[in-house]
Amino acid sequence: MSQKNHIDGIKACVFDAYGTLFDVHSAVGKYRKQLGDVADQISLLWRTKQLEYTWLRSLMKHHVDFWQVTQDALDFTFDMHQITDQGLRKDLMNAYLSLKCYPEVPEALSLLKSRGFKLAILSNGTPEMLDSAVKNSGITDLIDVNLSVEEIGIFKPDSRVYQLAVDRLQVHPQEIIFQSSNAWDASGASAFGFNVAWINRFGQSKERLPGKPDFEIKKLMELPGLLN
Template identity: 40%
Template sequence: MTLDAHAIDAAGPRRRHLLQLTGSGLAAGLFASSARAQADGGSVKAVAFDAFVTFDPRPVFARAEQLFPGKGAELSNLWRIRQFEYTWLRVVSQRYADFWTVTEDALRFAAAAAKVDLTADKRDELMGGFLALKAHPDVLPGLQALRGAGIRLAFLSNMTERMLQAAIHSAGLEGLFEHVLSTDTLRTYKPDPRAYQMAIDAFGLRREEIVFAAFGGWDAAGARSFGYRTFWANRLKLPAEGLDAKPDAIGDTLADLVTFVGRT
C-alpha cells in the first residue's frame, strides 16, 4: 500500500482538524475503522517511533542563533548533518560511541567549521537542549488516538536511554509508550538490522504486525528494507531519498500516521 501526503490530505482534512481540537476523545471516532480492523483480525498491532517523529528539536537550533547571531543556521545545519554521519561512520569503523557523545562531537566540529567560539557554557546549554525537548503539537492527540484503538507504542531510537527518558518527561509523554528502546543497548545505530529487530523482540510480534514511524528518509528506507511497513513523518518536507526502499506512506503529522494505520 502506498499513500502519500497529498492522498492523506484529500482523504481526511476534517478528521485531522478534529484530532487537533478534541485530543484523546477522538480515538473512538477517528480511529473506529482501525478498531474494527483489529477486532476482525487486522494485522497492525504496534507502532515503533523514531524519537524525532515526536520530539521537536527546533528550539535547540533556535537557541544556536541566539547564542551566535547570524551563524546559528549554519552551525545547526552542520551539526545535524554530522550528528547522523558520525553514527554511521562509527558503526562501519566499529568505533562505537553513544549518541550523546556523537552529538557533542558533531557540535564541536560544527562550531569549528562555522568559525564560532563554542565556550563550555554555550556547549553545555546547547547540549542540554536535547534533555528538555518538547513534543510537536500534533503528537499527544495522535498517540492517544492510537492507544485508544488498542495499538501498542514504543520508541526505537538512536538516542541514549537517558536522553529519551529526559525528553519523555519534558514533553509530558509518561505512560504512553510500552517500551523505550535505545540502540545504545546493542552498541549500534539504525539502519543496522539489529537495531530494527529490537521492536520485534520487545513486542513479541511479527515484523508484519509493526509499523515503523521514521523522521529521516534514510531511516524510513532502512526500516522498509528490514521489512516493516513504514510511515515517513516528513516534517521537513524533504524529497524522497534516492534508495530502492520506499516508505509505504508519507505524511506531515501523527494525524496522517493515524489515518495510515487505520487503513492498513
C-alpha cells in the same frame, strides 16, 4: 501518498525519536539570540554531522553512544564557525535533553493508545536522553517502552536495531508500523520488513535506497486514519 490508503493487522506503532517526535532544532532555538545570524546554519550542520558520525562509526566498528556523538558533532560545528564559548556549548547540550515535541505528537499518540496499539520509541538516543525527552514532552504515560540502540551497540539503519523492536514487543515485523521523518531511516525499516509511514514534514526528496515507505504523510496526526 503511496497507492495504499490503509493497512490491517497492525499491533504496534514504533516511532523514531529525533526529528520524528522531537524537534532537533529546538535546542538551538533556545539560544538563537546568542548565536545570531548563523543559528540556523549551526543547527543544520550539528544535525548533519551527528547523523554522519553514527553511520561512519557503525562502518568503522568504533561505537560510542549518541550523547558522545552529539557532543562531537557540536564541537565540529563550533570549530567550523570559530565559536569558543564553552558555556554556550554546555547550554546547547543540556537543551538537547529537553527538546520540544512537535505540537500534534501528544494528541496523535493518545488517540493511538486509546485504540489499543502498543507504542514504542526506537532510537539512536541513549536511554537517559530518551527518558529525558519523553518526560519533558509529557508523553511518558503514552509510550510503552523506549528502545535504544545501546542495547546492541550499533546505530540505525543496521537491521539489528529494527529486530530489537520485534524481540522486545513480541510481534512479527508485519504487525509493526514504523514512523520516521528521516527518509533514510524509513528506507532502512522498510528494507528490514516493517510497514513504514514516512513523515515527510519538510518536503524532502525520496531516497534512492532499498526499501520504500508504504505511506508518505506530513504530520503524525495522519497516522491513525491509516490504521484499521
